[in-house]
Amino acid sequence: MSLLLAPCGKLLGGLLLTVTANAYAGDSQACLDWLKTVAFAGHQTDYTGVFVYQYDNRVETSRITHLAEADSEYEKIEILDGPRREIVRHHGHVWSYINHRMVQVDSHKGRGRFPSLLPDQLSRLGSNYQPKQEGTERVAGYDAQVIVFQPKDNLRYTHKIWVHTDSGLLLKAAVMTDKNQVVEQYAFTQLQIGGKIDRSWLNRTVSSRHEHGPSPGMRDSDLPEPEKNADRIQQTDSGWVADSMPPGFKKTMELLRPMHGKHAPVTQIVYSDGLSAISIFIEPDDGDEDDVAGLTSRGAVNLYHKVMDKHLITVVGEVPPRTVVQVFDSVRFKGR
Amino acid sequence: MKKEISALMDGELFEDDAESLLDRIGRGTDAHKDWELYHLIGDVLRQPDHIHCDLSAKVRERMRDEPTVLAPRSHAVKRKARTFALSAAASLAAVGVVVWMSQQIGTETFPPMAMQNNAMRPVSKDIQSKSNDYLMAHQEFSPSTDMNGGASYIRMVSYGSEGR
Numbered sequence: 001m002s003l004l005l006a007p008c009g010k011l012l013g014g015l016l017l018t019v020t021a022n023a024y025a026g027d028s029q030a031c032l033d034w035l036k037t038v039a040f041a042g043h044q045t046d047y048t049g050v051f052v053y054q055y056d057n058r059v060e061t062s063r064i065t066h067l068a069e070a071d072s073e074y075e076k077i078e079i080l081d082g083p084r085r086e087i088v089r090h091h092g093h094v095w096s097y098i099n100h101r102m103v104q105v106d107s108h109k110g111r112g113r114f115p116s117l118l119p120d121q122l123s124r125l126g127s128n129y130q131p132k133q134e135g136t137e138r139v140a141g142y143d144a145q146v147i148v149f150q151p152k153d154n155l156r157y158t159h160k161i162w163v164h165t166d167s168g169l170l171l172k173a174a175v176m177t178d179k180n181q182v183v184e185q186y187a188f189t190q191l192q193i194g195g196k197i198d199r200s201w202l203n204r205t206v207s208s209r210h211e212h213g214p215s216p217g218m219r220d221s222d223l224p225e226p227e228k229n230a231d232r233i234q235q236t237d238s239g240w241v242a243d244s245m246p247p248g249f250k251k252t253m254e255l256l257r258p259m260h261g262k263h264a265p266v267t268q269i270v271y272s273d274g275l276s277a278i279s280i281f282i283e284p285d286d287g288d289e290d291d292v293a294g295l296t297s298r299g300a301v302n303l304y305h306k307v308m309d310k311h312l313i314t315v316v317g318e319v320p321p322r323t324v325v326q327v328f329d330s331v332r333f334k335g336r
Numbered sequence: 337m338k339k340e341i342s343a344l345m346d347g348e349l350f351e352d353d354a355e356s357l358l359d360r361i362g363r364g365t366d367a368h369k370d371w372e373l374y375h376l377i378g379d380v381l382r383q384p385d386h387i388h389c390d391l392s393a394k395v396r397e398r399m400r401d402e403p404t405v406l407a408p409r410s411h412a413v414k415r416k417a418r419t420f421a422l423s424a425a426a427s428l429a430a431v432g433v434v435v436w437m438s439q440q441i442g443t444e445t446f447p448p449m450a451m452q453n454n455a456m457r458p459v460s461k462d463i464q465s466k467s468n469d470y471l472m473a474h475q476e477f478s479p480s481t482d483m484n485g486g487a488s489y490i491r492m493v494s495y496g497s498e499g500r
């Protein structure tokens with residue numbers, strides 16, 4: 001009898017396992033679908049609104065305007081507190097208004113207008129985090145679906161997002177430690193989706209200046225021409241590796257790129273686990289005394305850099321400090 | 337007024353100012369409302385499991401309805417309260433002594449301290465502003481940019497990067 005029962009129990013147990021696994025997979029898939037919607041909506045929707053950014057006991061208020069034009073996306077972020085600061089993004093170029101001057105800070109070619117959350121990236125995400133839907137809440141007057149991405153180890157942060165149920169726009173996002181402490185968060189306090197949005201600043205961006213020529217009433221915030229940085233970025237195989245990259249982080253690109261304020265090109269290797277990324281920068285040490293070794297952080301991003309074997313190595317990522325240091329300690333030149 | 341309340345909450349107000357402000361909060365209904373609202377905002381941002389909502393009126397109401405118990409037990413409670421008051425007074429006095437001592441100590445102790453700071457400086461402002469370029473270069477390839485859009489770039493232009 002017991003001989004007969006044993007396989008029965010096993011079968012039943014197996015059946016139960018399958019059922020729970022399926023239920024879990026269903027919820028997980030729904031969360032990943034939400035994420036796809038978020039990435040798509042973020043690029044395709046016209047919106048303007050005010051959001052607060054909170055990190056390290058600071059709170060800052062900013063206005064963001066995003067416009068999806070026929071040729072490309074335009075995005076402007078104005079910081080409303082303290083000294084005037086502004087960032088404009090368009091067609092892979094980033095300009096920043098700091099110290100009364102608009103300067104180009106970054107430039108990338110081949111960054112399309114469509115989200116780069118690729119299917120393999122999403123499946124990777126599913127194996128590193130446990131996504132869970134946590135009901136609906138109201139944010140900035142809109143109904144939002146709450147989704148939590150709980151990491152499967154303590155080398156990553158927990159990500160919690162609030163997605164507008166109608167438009168798919170991200171209304172709020174929080175990054176938390178394994179002890180549930182908020183590291184940083186964004187939240188819209190006011191948001192207008194679609195409708196009449198001021199487009200006058202689009203005319204001041206580079207592409208339209210080319211068409212109309214420089215206007216006599218040009219203001220100091222006119223964007224300078226994009227440098228031809230994008231053309232100087234190239235794929236490379238530097239021969240540098242990081243042996244202790246946390247599981248689930250896969251190399252997504254390796255570039256040799258010019259960088260603002262650097263004479264020699266810098267190697268950048270990017271790894272991603274689907275939700276966060278870690279970049280390793282390698283450059284020859286120029287003996288700059290300011291390059292003191294150390295860990296810095298800005299919100300959820302941690303940065304560690306140090307001179308090692310005549311190279312300045314910098315590790316940056318939206319991961320806890322211990323992860324950044326662990327990765328740094330394992331960087332070595334393997335040879336090409 | 338609002339600015340002062342916010343400064344008080346951050347502990348950035350001098351004692352005299354704080355006292356007079358607390359006095360005003362205690363009296364004025366507008367200041368009191370602001371005070372509560374700021375705490376509510378702070379609570380919401382910190383995302384606790386329970387959000388503080390003003391219970392004081394309700395508690396007061398319930399207290400009024402409670403019968404007054406005249407029992408000898410209250411004596412022990414009173415004594416405990418006095419001990420607390422005493423220890424608070426003691427720590428205030430201690431603070432006073434420290435402040436007084438720091439005023440008495442001459443300036444000659446400062447140079448070595450400054451030198452020490454200079455040698456240690458783990459994260460200087462220079463590095464902070466330099467690291468912006470790395471953050472910027474990293475951001476464009478991070479999946480978080482796909483989700484948060486331009487909002488992720490706020491990290492580079494936030495207060496910490498003023499030294500640029």
